[in-house]
Amino acid sequence: MAAEDDPWIRRACAEAVASVADGGGPFGAVLVQIDDETGRVLRHWIGRNRVTLTHDPTEHAEIHAIRAATRDLGVVHLSGIAREVARRPQTGATSHCVLYSSTEPCPMCYGALAWARIPVLVFAATRYDAEEGGLGFLDRALHDAVALPYRNRPDVVVRRAETPEATAAFAAWRDAEGVAY
Ligand SMILES: [Zn+2]
DSSP: OOGGGOHHHHHHHHHHHHHHHTTSOSOEEEEEEEETTTOOEEEEEEEEOOHHHHTOTTOOHHHHHHHHHHHHHTOSOSSSEETTTOSSOOSSSEEEEEEEEEEOOOHHHHHHHHHTTOOEEEEEEOTTTTTGGGTOOSHHHHHHHHTSOGGGOSSSOOOOOOOTTTTHHHHHHHHTTOOOO
């Protein structure tokens, strides 16, 4: 099935329109959990951009949907979700999530989906659409900025502080035999 024929991407775009009607930003997302053995959709979570409604610059639609899913399932990774670990029922031994976003995710949301180990992303509008016609969303500029070395970021002053304590927490983590996530 071509990505544009997938009904879930149309749902994400519908959530974006509904978000505007609710006073939120023009972005929507749907996170769909799929059983790895049967390929069946188990459940889904929706997200809408609520930045201005909540005075929270991180309340992007994708973040909203990811938080809803990981809290509901009681996991931090949304691939290889094991039946014994997930709080909600699933038929097969493992499942994974697919993220549908009405617009290509910004770098923060790309980071969130990487941390959540979401293996598949489908988006509709581009970072260029989000700034066209006076819309002025920062997506394209942020994508360009994060590709630069930190000293060359155009919109923020970044300084490295080489303190002796810099890696103390990592040493403590190693001593505690912590496992990276
Ligand atoms: Zn975002």
